[in-house]
Amino acid sequence: MTALPIEQVLPELRAALAARGMAVLQAPPGAGKTTLVPLDLLASGLVRGRIVMLEPRRLAARAAAERMAETLGEAVGARVGYRIRGETKVGKATRIEVVTEGILTRMIQSDPELRGIGALIFDEFHERSLNADLGLALALEIRAALREDLLLIVMSATLDAAPVAELMGGAPLVTSQGRAFAVETRWLGRSPDASLRFEAGVAGLVRQAVAETEGGVLVFLPGEGEIRRVEAMLGGLEGCALRPLFGAMDFAAQRAALAPAQGRKIVLATSIAETSLTIPDIGVVVDGGRARRARFDPNSGMSRLVTERVTRAEAEQRRGRAGRIAAGVCYRYWTKGEEGGLAAYPPAEIEAADLTGLALELALWGGEVALLTPPNPGAMAEARALLTALGALEAGRITPHGRALAALPLHPRLAHMLRRAGPEAALLAALLAERDPIKGAPPDLALRMAALADPRRFEAEHAWPVLRPVVERIRQEARRLERGAGVATAAVADAGLSLGQMAALAYPDRIGQRRKGDAPRFVLSGGKGAAMALGTPLAAARLLVATDLDGDSREAQIRQAVALSEAELRGLYAAQIETLEVCLWSKREGRVLARRQERFGALVLGDQAWSDAPPEAIARAALEGVRLNGLHFSPAARRFRARVALARGGDANSDWPDFSDEALLAAAEAWLLPHLGKCRSEADLRSLDLHEPLRACLSWDQLRRLDQLVPAHFETPLGRKVPIDYDGEAPAIEVRLQEMFGVTRHPVVGAKQLPLRVTLTSPGHKTIQVTMDIPRFWTSSYADVRKDMRGQYPRHPWPEDPTQAEPTLRAKPRGS
Known part of the structure; x- marks a missing residue:
């Protein structure tokens, strides 16, 4: 067997661990670190207890465990096992356990001493997932406070390793040079034709690669949609077996992509194939140059998927897939000159993702931790506000309910719904955590639930196809959630909740009320705006719950929702519905509106006139009208403020007040508010004489001096006073x-x-x-x-x- 580059630095890695207990290992793709480092650590005798290695994806975790077990000549579950969501293969003899990152967080939170674990390995750390960042931060605290003997290794192919080593207190940096086999890079001769669709361009580059090279081809595309379209375009490629590979596929289909194939294999994959996967027979990579990422907007409280250009680090990681088993070729769907415009590294997930789960984990831990990239304060504030609304936090501290939410393998929104609604909500929770199982259907959540209940009947009654593999995944996850939810929810569950009420539990900030007008536009209870396409069944609903939005910060498009009646809303959130007396200025009507309203967040459920509104409330509303429309001066008021301005003489330190428009509006609450109690309209504001309110701003002595310095009148020879x-x-x-x-x-x-x-x-x-x-x-x-x-x-x-x-x-x- 050909030696892998990582073998040359294993002695250096062992020495670093023996001396410092921590190390950062930087090795290029194909160096062999994922398989050989845990096995070498096991054989070295340095570790007392189990070795736990984190992988960012389930497929990578299973594949890594299977390869290591095969190297030892054993079945998975013996000395090498894995633990991923919904599946565990470990035994009493297991010494190396490969887990996905969320599982490590649960292991640490449930047992901060990590008893029985002697080493933690963070593989593919360059992906900078939230769970990996948090897991490393927690592990460092554990090692400093409780477990000096805990060995920590951070492994990465393309990460700028120096900041990680610094976070780890100056841990030794071990670098493996070179890759297993050389990879030739081929760029486009000119930029892609703008008139050519992306998928068509990539398909053409794949055909070129097939014609010019030998061996399997790995094609990187941003998502399933692009994969399916390129697959259709390459359907007639003679002698080739097309194999899609993306995260939402079931394991059987993913295994088919990894297994050898009859004919020349072409794997059409998302970034899932960037990680520690060795795909047999792959010697050629075609990189489409795009990546899909989740972006969270703290202003809207919503996440959306965006397609962006790959970074240089991602491109290098993808390129390395071609040199895992032999010399290879990498085709890039961009020119060599465009490479300089690529960003160096992708953003860490903590910079772009929803931080609600992180905020809950930190509250459960009991405080802040030193993270490699500090979270955005605005995003964290949004996350904590949501957790407070869900009852998971109170005065910033975790509640018993919050502890129960952290124990459930769901986003806190869905965990809250499951805990409150009970096992009956498991199917909905699994649906909301998965991709849409219906293609092209209107944004009605009830349709999805009907499709899950009976896909065959649904397709017979409707024109929209049901994605059977997605349905099966949702059902399987629902069964798992039902088993785990029974005990956790028994004491708090509300029985018999409707579909709309269950969704409203998960999304209390996204309960929408239809605005006035013909267009289906909604105001959400959290204060944001949302809209729906014309003609959809839910477009006429007075109330709904938006369970999926596109994240637009101005007015998000509703991609999935469910109807909610006012009675259902009141039954669920009666304690949160407030009766408010509201006095405000209506810009549209140009007057003060005094109303008594029943409100749930930003929603107005009841509205009637507040006939006995006090003058103080009217005055404050009228003041907003003044700020919107500006000040109106009578001739006497205009002359008076001109006299004061002349006395002031432009001296900022003068004892004469500043009567400019800007200064008067800034201080209007002090000098004007007492005179606005009877002003209810723009006409009232225009007719209000500001002369006396302005005079009241001056002391008696100032008024006397003003008459001397800048008199208000000239006395004619006839004794008449002229302004x-x-x-x-x-x-x-x-x-x-x-x-x-x-x-x-x-x-x-x-x-x-x-x-x-x-x-x-x-x-x-x-x-x-x-x-x-x-x-x-x-x-x-x-x-x-x-x-x-x-x-x-x-x-x-x-x-x-x-x-x-x-x-x-x-x-x-x-x-x-």
């Missing part, structure tokens, strides 16, 4: 020309002796002259004005020398 307008470049007044007779010095105001801008008008109040020098006007322009005006206003005085005339507003008597 001074301070809005322009200079203070201004408007007076009849005859009223200024006898004035020989231009009028000024205030302590600064500011000259007034005087608008002189005719008896008919039409502007005759605007001047800032009345004496000059008398000696210059007045003669021309007199000549023009005497004919128009013969009954009014127009003396030759206005400086000697008496001011007047009177006209001559008729006939004089």
